[in-house]
Structure formats: structure tokens, C-alpha cells
Amino acid sequence: MLKIVTDSTADMPDSWAEEYEIDIVPVNIHIGEQTYLQNIDLGIEDFYRIVDETGKIPQTSQPTPHQFREVYERIANIGDTILSMHITSKLSGTFDSAVAAARELAGNINVIPFDSASGSAALGMMCREARLLDRAGAGLEKVLERMDTIRKSVNIVLTLDTLEYAHMSGRVRALQAALASLLNVKPIAILHDGALQVVGKVRTRKASLERVMEMVMERFGDKQVNIAVVHARDPEAGLSMTERVRQIFNVKELITLDLSTSIAANLGPGTIGIVAYQAEG
Numbered sequence: 001m002l003k004i005v006t007d008s009t010a011d012m013p014d015s016w017a018e019e020y021e022i023d024i025v026p027v028n029i030h031i032g033e034q035t036y037l038q039n040i041d042l043g044i045e046d047f048y049r050i051v052d053e054t055g056k057i058p059q060t061s062q063p064t065p066h067q068f069r070e071v072y073e074r075i076a077n078i079g080d081t082i083l084s085m086h087i088t089s090k091l092s093g094t095f096d097s098a099v100a101a102a103r104e105l106a107g108n109i110n111v112i113p114f115d116s117a118s119g120s121a122a123l124g125m126m127c128r129e130a131r132l133l134d135r136a137g138a139g140l141e142k143v144l145e146r147m148d149t150i151r152k153s154v155n156i157v158l159t160l161d162t163l164e165y166a167h168m169s170g171r172v173r174a175l176q177a178a179l180a181s182l183l184n185v186k187p188i189a190i191l192h193d194g195a196l197q198v199v200g201k202v203r204t205r206k207a208s209l210e211r212v213m214e215m216v217m218e219r220f221g222d223k224q225v226n227i228a229v230v231h232a233r234d235p236e237a238g239l240s241m242t243e244r245v246r247q248i249f250n251v252k253e254l255i256t257l258d259l260s261t262s263i264a265a266n267l268g269p270g271t272i273g274i275v276a277y278q279a280e281g
Helices: 044-054 065-075 094-105 120-135 140-153 164-169 173-181 205-220 235-248 261-267
Strands: 002-007 022-025 028-031 034-037 059-061 081-086 110-115 155-159 186-192 195-202 224-231 250-258 272-278
Touching: 002 065, 002 120, 022 065, 022 120, 028 261, 044 261, 059 261, 065 081, 065 094, 081 094, 081 120, 081 140, 094 110, 110 140, 120 140, 120 224, 120 250, 120 272, 140 272, 155 205, 164 261, 186 205, 195 205, 205 235, 205 272, 224 235, 235 250, 235 272
Parallel strands: 002 022, 002 081, 081 110, 224 250
Antiparallel strands: 028 034, 028 059, 155 186, 155 272, 186 195, 224 272
16 A cells, blocks of 8 residues: 655645545744644644744754654555655755664665655645556556656746745755845745746736736746745735636646745745646646
8 A cells, every 4th residue: 555645845635635545743843942833732723822022933843763663663564665755855854764764664664755846735635646547547656756746847837925934944945045135025936856946027016916926927927837826925916816826827737825934934924926737638
């Protein structure tokens, strides 16, 4: 049987983990001397409340190899294969922790670590597609082939409403390097080859949202796509963009999601974007 494991940077509807049998290893969130597990001990609204009250960004860290090993050993039965898919290794050490745990269990449990070269909704949608392929009778080779296709073609375009979180966290180098030149503007960022890059800047919020949609349309045109609209603490903007996406794109699947705590910690509230890749068949 194929087991699917990911980490809590994977954004997905609340029902997906159970519906598609996806096990999630939580990211660690550090506040003072206390460590919390994302979405278990600390939810997104608790996170924002702490930032509002303290003016500081809680630090995040990847799950340890021990945390991965605990999950692998708990879910695996004889003959199972675990496909463990994670946030891009260029922005987090999570994938490396999964690799280390897989090595420790080699010979006992077959674990295949997979670097998604992405994160957020892209990772969540990859997990779902892997499960759907598995249930349709596709073998592991076919599943990995499709995951690689999505990894190479997924388009992630974001705009930030504030640079305050990027400044406080200091974790996203592409945004840190751009801070001085991006005062009073809205940066446009893409995830390319597993790394976040600032590719443009516009003066207004409205123009930034339009530019995000334009860039995705330039990439896919009238091709049928699976799309997620992602936002950080801005459901109104998320729903508005979702309606525009529904009107403009040739959509097969469309979901709207809150960005996970560990991603919002670096990008900040008001961040909104589109995750898209070409649908199969």
C-alpha cells in the first residue's frame, strides 16, 4: 500500500488529510523557550495574535529526523511504501530531515523522499493527485512521473501587502535584498526552481492583484489548469480573486486557501497569490 506523508507547509482544505489519507508532519514554531507544533498546539489565528501583541515573529524550524521517523514507524505496515513529499529544499531543511529519517529506516521501511521544489497549495495538490492516481491503480512509477511533471511546471505567483513580516523574519533572502528598493510598493514574487524571486513591483494593491493574474495567464493561456488562490488573513481578497480566476481561466479544479502559519510568518498578512499547473488529460 502507498502511504503519503507531507509537512504542514502543505496548504489544503481541512478535509483532504482524512479523505485522501495524507499524514502531515508539523513544522515547529518557537515562542520564547516554548516549542509548539503547527496546527496542533498553535493555529494561524493564535500566531497572528502573538505577532500583534508582541511585535515579533515567532521562529519556525523544520521537523527533526526523529519526528519523521516516529510518523513513518507509526503508519507503515509490512510491504508498504511511503512517499514523503515536502516543501522545497531551497527554503527549508524539512526535506533533508525526511531523507535522514529514511536512511535510518532503510531495510525496514521503504521511504521515498520527494522534494516538491514548491510548497503551500502546490504541495497539497500534489499529495491529492498522488492519492487519486494510486486509487486509480497507477503504479509508483506513474505516480512519481506525474509528481515530477507538476514539480517542473507549477506556477506560483504572489504579491505581498506589507514588507514588515519579511523584514522582521529575515528568512526570505529574495525579499530581504529587495527591501530597500521596495518601500511603498507591492512586490511581485514567484517561486522558480525551488527559490523565491522578486520579479516586479507595482504601486498599488489593485495593480498587484491584476499583475498576479496576468502572469499566470501569460503562462497558461487557455490550457485547462488546476488552480489554488492562496491568501494570508485576507479572505475577502481571496474570494474576490477566486471569482476572477473562475471567469478568466479554463479551470478544472479551483480551491481557495489560507496560507499556513510557517509561510505566513515570512510573507505576512495580506499576501495573496495563485498556484497553478496544467491539468492532466
